[in-house]
Amino acid sequence: MLDSSSLLAFILGSLIVALMMKRKEPKKNELVTSYTRNLRLPPGPKPWPLIGNLPQILRRNRPVFRWIHSLMEELNTDIACIPLANTHVIPVTSPRIAREILKKQDSIFATRPLTMGTEYCSRGYLTIAVEPQGEQWKKMRRVVASHVTSQKSFKWTLEKRTEEADNLVRYINNLSRKMLFGVRHFGKGSEDGFGPGFEEIEYVDSLFTVVTHIYAFALSDYVPWLRFLDLEGHEKVVSGAMRNISKYNDSFVDQRLKKWRNGKMKKPRDFLDMFILAKDTNGKPALSDEEIKAQVTRPPGSHVIRLTSQPTATRSTYQ
Template sequence: MALYTTPLWLLLLLFLPLVILAKKIRANRRNKQLPPGPPKLPIIGNLHQIGILTHQSLWQLSKKYGPVMLLQLGGVPTLIVSSAEAAREVLKIHDVDCCSRPPLAGTGKLSYNYLDIAFTPYGEYWRQMRKICVLELFSAKRVQSFQFIREEEVSLMVRWIAQLSSSGSPVDLNEKMLFLTANITCRTSFGKSFRGSGFDSDRFQEMITEAMALLACRYASNFFPSAGWIIDGLTGLHGRLERSFREFDDFYQKVIDDHLESGGMKQDQEDIIDVLLRIERDETEVGTAKLTRDHIKAILMNVFLAGVDTSAITIEWAMTELARNPRVMQKAQDEVRNYVGKKGLVSESDLDQLHFLKMVVKETFRLHPPGVLLIPRETMSNFKLNGYDIYPKTRVHVNVWAIGRDPNIWKDPEEFFPERFIDSSIDFKGQHFELLPFGAGRRVCPAISTGVLMVELALANLLCYFDWKLPDGMKEEDIDVEEAAGQTIRKKFSLKLVPIIHQ
């Protein structure tokens, strides 16, 4: 019996679409103008070229490959932006093309913690949640209503440091600033101070420390979305994350229950939980979904962790640079003391007149932005950036730390020189891409005013009330500025200075 054979013309007909498709793929690859980047290895891509301090590794690579650079971090194509011009393209011109968020590692049973304003993918839910944050939680009126809390807590901090000054021992400013910002954030968010939270204070401190440590971790699932969760489970990271958020969940539930039992505050005295519970009670719709308790807890998590860490880090870096530069320290102290006179503590109404202090804060944000890489974005469509093709599902990092040290923008960029902002229009509110500590565009931080007020008020009072001396045997050049790895970049070793009450 003869074997059946397929006619040649039929084989050609079957393979013709495949040939055409292969030619199109090759043509597309030839036509792609991808951003430059270093050679990559199989599977891991460029991960082996990223050190402990990611922002510094990316900065060094950008010096060779340019301010728009494409890396392959595991299975994720990642665009690194390291210049003000490119940041403007990404955050303003193409804001809508790349304002979504990539899925984050660790999502599990308590995954609501990633559904908040910072991490939600772009869409109707995000737009409505941001509207709530901007109009209700961080409006100018709401921020002003918390002024007495900020001033009370700063006054308590000053008295506390004054008591310690009698011993002549150094004060750990990292510890003191974290305690200050935690108290302010707790009172504005929950109506209770950190020390009166209802939880064991030592355990609460451990919860915060663990949460900050987890934010600093590198999750395999961030680089290998399809299988990295297995590695995170084996290393114990996933379990730690679940335990941490379960503890915070218990805490948030307790303070919510306390608010419900008390009946809430009058509208002009509301804290953030009161506001969110009122929105829930009034059945305000968030897009097509009603605001739920999980959404409320998500917002609280974002507000609490972001509010405590970033402001404390900025104050410590500012005091570090002032201690290393006695001329600048003296100039800032003279300004504050001459304006305030004998009245004692600085109030928020004084801050607008302290122009040099504001330059000190700007210069601190330039050299030491708390979030050195803005929270990553994810592209949603094709667009051109500096002539290069950018494709959907590309992760985008803006290296604001590198931009702050760009010699094309800043003269003597490594020098702490607040006077560079005299007669300069550059600000940090998202309109000037040379200085982006709070981001820009649709994803700009909605709590800029709150964060800056905390920093300026605390710093002004530290400078007004105390003279600061280095511990015995230490010189200005001995103060280290080494950074610790993390989501936010703090000093590796806490700043310790000796406070002397100014007479």
């Protein structure tokens, strides 16, 4: 087996042989002209003949981006030029210069670099994601714009996006509940322990029902004496949903309060404990039991906007 020194020598030797081979001359209409060749390059480390600064990277300077940052700090520059064989790497740390490159000179710098990884992942540069500018890139952009990202295709995939948005909301609520109550689900959850059970579905459905109706139009909000009529039926819906939410939240809060008051808990482990332990300036509990229950009625994350065409829909989050 080759040791590291022999391997390095082999790599460098191969590069030198490859670079000495005759290369195709650039065409007249290419961006590289005699004028640009005579312009001064940004500052950079002193390169080796033919192989540039490859030895510094291959030997010890990993990860490469940290070496580049430290090099630019040593040179006290916002733009540098690091020759790597026949390629000039131009790192930039100045927002002003970056805007110049990406906006004003984007026609020159917008193309993607050719690498081993991009060649493999694009099956020989057939995809728009990493394809350098050229006829293939133009073709793929036309196809994607007219068939994939069109208004028609977005309508076709609405149901799929809604389904995955609901899945995302489910896990966000799991995270919120874990932070607030220290549990993932109300009840046992699904058989695999990750999905919702009946209790979870009922709770989250009720939660979204309340959120949907918080600022929904109701005539009694503007003419209070009509409230007893409940003309839109909102009060009946919201009060029923709140009963479901309180059924889970209140019992959980009562059990936790009992543990703290009986001395069975000593250290806080979630946000609920922090609400319980909050003290006023006199050292007394800052929140009453009802205030604590009100705080946890709408856990963090329950306000997530659902990605549907009907923001006020009340169908089950987990259908």
